Amino acid sequence: MDNEDADLILLDRVEKVFEVRRRTGFLRAERRQVRAVDSLSFAVRRGEMVGYIGPNGAGKSTTVKMLTGILTPSGGRLRVAGIDPSRERTRLARRIGVVFGQRTTLWWDLPLIDSYRLMHRMYRIPDGRYRENLDRCVELLDLGDLLDVPVRQLSLGQRMRGDIAAALLHDPEVLYLDEPTIGLDVISKARVREFLRDLNAERGTTVLLTTHDLTDIEQLCRRVMVIDHGRLVYDGSPAGLHEVGESERTLVVDLERELPPIEAEPARVVKVEGPRQWLAFPASESAAPLVARIAARYPLVDLSVREPDIEAVISRMYAGKAVS
Known part of the structure; x- marks a missing residue:
């Protein structure tokens, strides 16, 4: 693992062990070690968009x-753009962007534009580059009417878009996104996903995306890595993940009236409540042909597709075959 010109992120048998103290009695405590990351190795090439998923606590x-x-x-070797992050954190900060869905990097009581001006100075971004990047983010993320609004008054979706713009003002080579669409409405999710696709295509920004929304992964990433108990248990395509985990989507069908269970291979009816039926089908299959067959044969009022939960996919991986 030494091709750092192509591999922007390199982990070689990386470990992280925490020492936890637990009280066992009066004036007595027990120390034990918790291995959060266990001999983890992978590489991410420049320009990749990679999903990095797993259950809570993985x-x-x-x-x-x-x-x-x-x-x-605690052990192993880790490099980002050829830099050891823990030893040269300040130097690395100029080359990475980070967005945490549940926490903001913006100044809570200041208007959004003031946060950007402060970052302009903190990162010492050249004036021309700052204006160009700010104008681009404001246009594509629809932030024009929000620049003078204090961050605390923004909705979650507005703040998330503001955080993404803040992370990109200094043209980072790699962007870490932690739950970037959490709590967003459908329109805001679509806008964020489209922006990230354009960013990756136009500027070659490397993206590592952690999320519980498998639709984020499927629409943005050609590669997904699954971590569980600190170990890498899958590294491949999103479609391959569904095949290994034997995961299923759910098609919720509202009919004009009560009818016997719908027959439409490869789906199977798993629940019926009056005119509403729930059908499970393999997540690796396209929903479009299935929907077309049902619409041609049954009197439809409405239907929707529900994505499988990541925890369910991973639990099926373990309940079924061993991961290859």
């Missing part, structure tokens, strides 16, 4: 914190 956030230099690995 080690995702710990990995990202090591990649940004917030945490120091």
Whole structure:
């Protein structure tokens, strides 16, 4: 693992162990070690958009914190753009952008534009480059009417778009996104996804995306890595993940009237309540042909597709075959 011109992110047998103290009695405490990341190795090439997923407590956030230099690995080798994050955190900060869905990097009581002006100075961004990047983000993320609004008055979706713009003002080579669409409405999610696709295509920005929304992964990433108990358990395409995990989408069909269970291979009816029926079908299959067949044969009022939950996909991976 030594091709740092092509591989922007490199982890080689990285570990992170925390020591936890637990009270066992009066004036007595027990110390034990918790291995959050366990001999983790992978490489991300320049320009890739990679989904990095797993259940809560799997080690995702710990990995990202090591990649940004917030945490120091307990063992192994880690490099981002050829830099050891924990040793040269300030130098690395100029080359990375970070967006945490549940936490903001913006100044809470200041108008949005003032946060951007402060970042302009903090990162020492050349004036021309700052104006160009700001104008581009404002236009594509629809922030024009929000620049003079204090951050605390923004909705979650507005703040998220504001945070993404803030992370990109200094033209980072790599962008870490932690739940960038959490709590957003459908329109805001679509806008954020389109912006990230354009950013990657036009500027070649490398993106590492952690999310619980599999639609984010499927629409943005050609590669997905699954981590569980600190270990990498899958590295491949999103379609391959569904095949390995044997995951299923759910098609919710509202009919004009009560009818016997719908027959439409490869879907199967799993629940019926009056005129509403729930059908499960393999997540690796396209929903379009299935919907077309049902619409041609049954009196439809409405239908919707529900994506599988990441935890459900991973639990099926373990319940079924071993991961290859």
